[in-house]
Amino acid sequence: MTTPHPVGPVRTVAGTVAADAVEPATAAEVAEVLRSTTGTVVPVGAGTKTGWAAPPTSCDLLLRTTGLDRIVEHAPGDLVVVAEAGVPLARLQQRLAEHGQMLALDPPEAGATLGGIVSANASGPRRLRYGTARDLLIGVTVVLADGTVARSGGKVVKNVAGYDLGKLYTGAHGALGVLVSTTWRLHPLPPVTGAVTVPVPDAARAGRYAALLARSTLTPTAVELNWIDGTGELTALFESSAASVRAQTRAAIALLGAGRAAEAPPSWFGVRPAGALVLRLAYEPFALPRVLEALPDGATGTASACTGVGYFAVPADSDLAALRAAIAPYDGSAVVLAADDAARAVLDHWGPVGDAFGLMTRVKDRFDPERRLSPGRLLGGL
Known part of the structure; x- marks a missing residue:
């Protein structure tokens, strides 16, 4: 069996320094790494989303799966x-x-x-x-x-x-x-793509447009809201045959009472926001207006308007506890996706621990009884 080769200099995972790193090329090499290692191991891929979980409490070995x-x-x-x-x-x-x-x-x-x-x-x-x-x-x-x-x-x-x-x-x-x-x-692959974009003057209108589309007979692939400090625009994406896309874009404009049609969505479509503090919000879709109103001043980002998920950059000094409390009645959560290392040291990454924590603990104990894999990354420090 070949030995996984070390990779690059020392790396960090959400601010935690890895003592060493390897890049196995086969499942057998991964198995050998885990059998021969007694310390903590943090698996990562290309590293594009390492900030999406809490920083590991330790990382003796960074295991890159890119091989x-x-x-x-x-x-x-x-x-x-x-x-x-x-x-x-x-x-x-x-x-x-x-x-x-x-x-x-x-x-x-x-x-x-x-x-x-x-x-x-x-x-x-x-x-x-x-x-x-x-x-x-x-x-x-x-x-x-x-x-x-x-x-x-x-x-x-x-x-x-x-x-x-x-x-x-x-x-x-x-x-x-x-x-x-x-x-x-x-x-x-869908043969044809079309999009309808409509301006959104306030949170109430965002909720109304999303509700109209969700309750209609239209079949959009996506309904995205771009939100910049209290206003924005909403885009409905249609992907189907040419005849279907033409008919649905016309119907969407009639349904919303406004909008412009294009062959492709705008440049902001599907782009994650960047900032000192970036959050992923999840909530009941009907509560979109209430969630937008709860955002701190200066918040920018996008929301999947009909599925109850949003990504927002907020000021670094935002009251995260207050935001979580405001959206909690709508089964809401706010998870930190990006923050500087100093902020991560004091931020509550996941928010309140829910009723399922006991089950999560039992699952962790079953699969990783020694707590060696990505320690502390999950909710409640699991």
């Missing part, structure tokens, strides 16, 4: 692909496009790998129509903390055998094991 970069199998007739965790999404999309297909995930982070997308549960505007990684992932191979290689799911869309590790590992940030391979359900 696991093979597209193992593509079955166009079955709309299924198997690819290793280190494959960049952009490269996979290029390969699939040659067959008129796509993986219907569109997180905007450049260079993001499949494993990192699953581990962070990253998604983009098209989640409205296609869902998130949990909905499209049909099989995984993972290496557990003791070096055991485990598989779940398969190469068919319907598979009920065994535990659904894919859903468990989605959003786990490497705290339950190292994801080494993924199997996905694919979709055909």
Whole structure:
């Protein structure tokens, strides 16, 4: 067996310095690393979303999965692909496009790998129509903390055998094991794209437009709101046949009573905000106006208006506890995605611990009883 080679200089994960780093090239090498290491291990992909979880309490070894970069199998007739965790999404999309297909995930982070997308549960505007990684992932191979290689799911869309590790590992940030391979359900590339964009003068109008579209017979791929300190614009994206896109864009303008049609969405569409403090908000979709009103002055960002998810940059001195309290009645949460290292040391990354924390603790104890994998990254310091 080959030995995983060390990579680069010392790295940091959300401000925590890694003592060493390796880049295994096979699942067997990952297993050997975990069997031979007694210290703490933090798995990462391309590093585009390391700030999306709390800083690890320690990191003796940074395990980069970017060496696991093979597209193992593509079955166009079955709309299924198997690819290793280190494959960049952009490269996979290029390969699939040659067959008129796509993986219907569109997180905007450049260079993001499949494993990192699953581990962070990253998604983009098209989640409205296609869902998130949990909905499209049909099989995984993972290496557990003791070096055991485990598989779940398969190469068919319907598979009920065994535990659904894919859903468990989605959003786990490497705290339950190292994801080494993924199997996905694919979709055909849409032939034509069209968009309708309408100005939004206030939070109430944002909620009204979102409700009108959600309750209509239209089938937008995405409905995105761009919000800049109290005002913005909303874009509905349609992807289908040429006739359908033309009919739906006309119907959307009539439904909203305003708007302009274009062949592509505006430049802000699907872009994450940047700033000293960036938050991911989740809430019940009907509460969009209340959430927008609760944002601190100077907040900018985007929201998937019909799915209840938003990404906002807020001033560094924002009262995070007050924001969380304001959106809590709408099943709301505010998670820190980006902050400088000094701020991270004092910020409550996840917010209040919910009723499911006991179950999360038992799952962590089952998969990583020695707490060696991504320690402290999850809710409540798990």
